Amino acid sequence: MNQKRIRTVGELRALRTRLQAAQKPPRLVSVSAASCGRASGAMALAAALDEEIGRRGLEGSVELRLTGCHGLCQFEPNVVIFPEKIFYPNLVPEKVPWLVEETLVHGRIVPELAFRESSGSQIFPRLEDLPFLKKQVRWLLDRHLTLDPGRLESYLEHGGFMALEKVLSGISPEEVINLVQASGLRGRGGAGFPTGLKWRLARQAGQTEKYLICNGDEGDPGAYMDRGLLESNPFSIIEGMIIGGYAVGAALGFIYIRQEYPLAIERMSVALEKVREAGLLGKNILGSDFSFDLELIRGAGAFVSGEETALIASIEGRRAFPRQRPPFPVVRGLWGQPTVINNVETWANVPMIIEQGPSWFARMGTAHSKGTKIFSLVGKVRYTGLVEVPFGLTLREVIEEVGGGPEPGQRIKAVQTGGPSGGCLPASLFDLPLDYESLQKAGSIMGSGGMIVIDEATCIVDLILYFLRFAREESCGQCAPCRLGTARMVRILEKITRGEGRPEDLELLEKASWTMREASLCGLGRTAANPVLSALSYFRDELQRHVLDGECPAGVCRGLISYTIDKHRCGGCLLCLDACPAEAIEVADDGYPRIDQKLCTRCGACLTVCPADLSAVIKLNKKGAGAGEGSREE
Amino acid sequence: MTEKLETILASLPAERRYLILFLHLVQQELDYLPEEALRAAADYFAVPPAEVYGLVTFYSAFRLKPGCRHEVTVCQGTACHVRGAGELAAEFSRLLGVRPGDKNPEKGVALRTVNCLGCCALAPVVVVDGEYQGRVQVSKVPEIVKKLTGKK
Ligand SMILES: Cc1cc2nc3c(=O)[nH]c(=O)nc-3n(C[C@H](O)[C@H](O)[C@H](O)COP(=O)(O)O)c2cc1C
Numbered sequence: 001m002n003q004k005r006i007r008t009v010g011e012l013r014a015l016r017t018r019l020q021a022a023q024k025p026p027r028l029v030s031v032s033a034a035s036c037g038r039a040s041g042a043m044a045l046a047a048a049l050d051e052e053i054g055r056r057g058l059e060g061s062v063e064l065r066l067t068g069c070h071g072l073c074q075f076e077p078n079v080v081i082f083p084e085k086i087f088y089p090n091l092v093p094e095k096v097p098w099l100v101e102e103t104l105v106h107g108r109i110v111p112e113l114a115f116r117e118s119s120g121s122q123i124f125p126r127l128e129d130l131p132f133l134k135k136q137v138r139w140l141l142d143r144h145l146t147l148d149p150g151r152l153e154s155y156l157e158h159g160g161f162m163a164l165e166k167v168l169s170g171i172s173p174e175e176v177i178n179l180v181q182a183s184g185l186r187g188r189g190g191a192g193f194p195t196g197l198k199w200r201l202a203r204q205a206g207q208t209e210k211y212l213i214c215n216g217d218e219g220d221p222g223a224y225m226d227r228g229l230l231e232s233n234p235f236s237i238i239e240g241m242i243i244g245g246y247a248v249g250a251a252l253g254f255i256y257i258r259q260e261y262p263l264a265i266e267r268m269s270v271a272l273e274k275v276r277e278a279g280l281l282g283k284n285i286l287g288s289d290f291s292f293d294l295e296l297i298r299g300a301g302a303f304v305s306g307e308e309t310a311l312i313a314s315i316e317g318r319r320a321f322p323r324q325r326p327p328f329p330v331v332r333g334l335w336g337q338p339t340v341i342n343n344v345e346t347w348a349n350v351p352m353i354i355e356q357g358p359s360w361f362a363r364m365g366t367a368h369s370k371g372t373k374i375f376s377l378v379g380k381v382r383y384t385g386l387v388e389v390p391f392g393l394t395l396r397e398v399i400e401e402v403g404g405g406p407e408p409g410q411r412i413k414a415v416q417t418g419g420p421s422g423g424c425l426p427a428s429l430f431d432l433p434l435d436y437e438s439l440q441k442a443g444s445i446m447g448s449g450g451m452i453v454i455d456e457a458t459c460i461v462d463l464i465l466y467f468l469r470f471a472r473e474e475s476c477g478q479c480a481p482c483r484l485g486t487a488r489m490v491r492i493l494e495k496i497t498r499g500e501g502r503p504e505d506l507e508l509l510e511k512a513s514w515t516m517r518e519a520s521l522c523g524l525g526r527t528a529a530n531p532v533l534s535a536l537s538y539f540r541d542e543l544q545r546h547v548l549d550g551e552c553p554a555g556v557c558r559g560l561i562s563y564t565i566d567k568h569r570c571g572g573c574l575l576c577l578d579a580c581p582a583e584a585i586e587v588a589d590d591g592y593p594r595i596d597q598k599l600c601t602r603c604g605a606c607l608t609v610c611p612a613d614l615s616a617v618i619k620l621n622k623k624g625a626g627a628g629e630g631s632r633e634e
Numbered sequence: 635m636t637e638k639l640e641t642i643l644a645s646l647p648a649e650r651r652y653l654i655l656f657l658h659l660v661q662q663e664l665d666y667l668p669e670e671a672l673r674a675a676a677d678y679f680a681v682p683p684a685e686v687y688g689l690v691t692f693y694s695a696f697r698l699k700p701g702c703r704h705e706v707t708v709c710q711g712t713a714c715h716v717r718g719a720g721e722l723a724a725e726f727s728r729l730l731g732v733r734p735g736d737k738n739p740e741k742g743v744a745l746r747t748v749n750c751l752g753c754c755a756l757a758p759v760v761v762v763d764g765e766y767q768g769r770v771q772v773s774k775v776p777e778i779v780k781k782l783t784g785k786k
């Protein structure tokens with residue numbers, strides 16, 4: 001439908017009222033179709049539903065809607081059926097006729113398709129029954145259940161642009177800033193800077209060209225909150241930015257999205273077009289004398305471009321090199337002009353604050369961290385996905401109650417927060433409340449919301465090596481502490497994983513870390529050592545076992561593990577011989593396979609193929625040292 | 635090719651900030667960035683050629699050589715890493731006979747790694763010719779490879 005230009009606040013209100021009052025089919029089937037849904041077959045599922053609904057002639061009474069990310073990514077593809085909010089996880093197209101017959105025709109729940117915990121027989125058919133939703137407060141995510149991210153009308157039906165309407169009906173820019181400041185909203189991109197204060201500083205720059213930026217670079221690997229928001233509700237981000245433009249006195253803004261998110265780019269680009277068509281972006285918005293427009297910028301793949309000054313350089317068409325701050329972007333940003341840069345989730349929170357008021361917002365959270373925060377809860381936890389919780393919940397509540405605790409048979413060892421700039425917090429600290437200050441005090445950071453749970457099968461040395469390699473690759477190379485420091489640390493850590501570590505190496509790591517923290521140019525270098533420092537304070541024992549005892553307790557570091565074949569258990573099937581990619585297994589004179597420790601690359605292929613009832617391949621979490629080839633008893 | 639480049643250039647103002655967009659559009663059209671495109675960009679946007687080259691090599695999205703018929707991307711983000719993405723990449727590398735970041739012209743397959751595709755809940759994630767696959771186990775790799783190199 002081509003949207004007519006909305007010329008006044010009154011017209012906007014009338015259109016919304018009309019859309020909300022319009023007759024709708026009594027049932028809604030919402031298919032979660034953001035990137036993770038699509039990767040799991042959401043489109044095939046939607047096609048099957050569409051066909052079956054048509055075949056049964058239910059078009060008039062059932063609406064099928066492709067929505068964004070519901071956060072229940074572990075259960076993709078899934079549907080939620082309204083009005084009852086029946087939840088069917090991991091739904092395959094073959095089950096569709098059954099679902100349509102039972103639920104859509106007869107209004108009955110299909111217990112076999114409902115969620116149940118792996119251990120139990122109890123079913124949880126409705127969304128509100130789901131154990132992992134109990135502690136969540138889904139101010140942002142809940143809208144994703146029903147919003148069609150491709151239609152402005154859908155956003156309006158959900159109360160969209162009410163905040164803008166309110167603002168343009170007579171709230172002054174200063175008052176808008178007061179509201180944002182009073183809400184206690186802090187930046188969701190990592191540093192937690194008070195958003196209202198940032199806006200005020202830009203406002204105070206007076207009558208000059210100013211810009212806004214939405215930071216959608218989301219470089220933290222393992223985190224995808226912003227993708228979820230961009231793909232599922234691009235409109236609220238746009239609305240937040242229009243309000244921001246009004247408040248600080250900017251006429252142009254940029255939405256920068258990393259190029260690895262093609263669907264987010266597509267949806268944002270469609271949304272911008274629709275909002276512009278409706279006259280909510282452009283000249284004299286809703287008949288006021290306020291004009292504002294937004295441009296979409298596609299990133300080009302560089303982690304450091306998420307840093308604000310680097311992002312600015314990238315928008316200007318240069319390499320994403322960070323520069324010294326101050327001056328901060330609010331003083332000198334894009335093309336030297338005052339620029340407000342905020343994270344995607346920060347912008348998405350703005351309309352809600354204006355609409356519901358700062359005290360409504362501030363009632364959730366802790367003394368200094370207000371509202372809710374979306375986390376990407378992933379790794380070795382039972383239920384992975386996007387979760388939205390109030391600040392102040394403990395790590396334990398999030399990991400054990402929302403995340404469902406460890407995977408069967410495992411024990412959770414730690415949680416990594418803040419990505420390459422953060423640290424690993426051990427399970428003994430899981431009573432820490434989630435807020436900016438507590439995590440920082442404990443030696444990690446909240447970051448943008450990445451929360452990667454690791455269990456006993458994850459090696460800390462391997463993990464910090466992973467982050468340091470990442471930092472080395474992504475370092476822009478301008479300053480020596482970061483460029484050389486990351487390379488040096490990678491070399492030391494590689495040595496340790498090869499089993500050649502020495503006790504002094506831990507001190508070297510610590511020294512290099514402090515140098516980088518003190519002397520690097522930008523946040524990347526200054527924080528790149530955080531994973532190492534947190535590991536040294538919480539997992540020193542594990543590091544020491546690597547360098548002192550030649551042992552990798554998690555059995556991950558290839559230089560510190562070995563495989564042998566116990567011939568007393570071996571059935572002689574020789575599956576391992578075929579599976580070995582290094583041709584390190586040969587048949588010895590006694591007819592049993594034997595692993596040549598020199599050729600073995602410790603890939604574990606032999607262990608994988610060895611029949612479980614025999615378990616003749618034995619993995620040792622220690623160096624091979626010729627460990628009794630053939631059989632340990634010999 | 636010159637014609638295509640000119641059409642793209644004509645659609646953009648001659649301001650430096652459109653340089654990256656120009657490179658994106660050319661690569662979308664031609665699959666890679668030929669030298670001619672870099673020179674044209676340097677001319678049009680009045681930026682030294684060396685700087686255009688610096689830009690192209692700084693950002694991982696751009697490539698100076700054509701891609702391959704088939705492309706396998708293995709995510710190496712943190713969530714994927716702790717769920718065995720390293721072994722996954724090694725297995726693809728072994729079976730395709732190509733190192734990550736490289737290609738095998740004989741088989742027409744390129745192998746890439748990236749830092750997070752934003753589908754971390756489905757880790758480890760692999761993209762095969764544009765199709766995302768989640769929870770990929772090492773034991774499934776031979777099948778994926780067979781399907782890929784078998785198809786024309
Ligand atoms: C190396 C580095 C990477 C960063 N990456 C991001 C990012 O991907 N997304 C983001 O919003 N902020 C990122 N930041 C933080 C930004 O510099 C900036 O503080 C933030 O966008 C401000 O928005 P906020 O106040 O709403 O959080 C990064 C910072 C550093 C030092």
Ligand code: FES
Pocket residue numbers: 221222223709710711712713714715749750751752753754755757758759
């Ligand atoms: S870490 Fe692999 S998709 Fe995010």
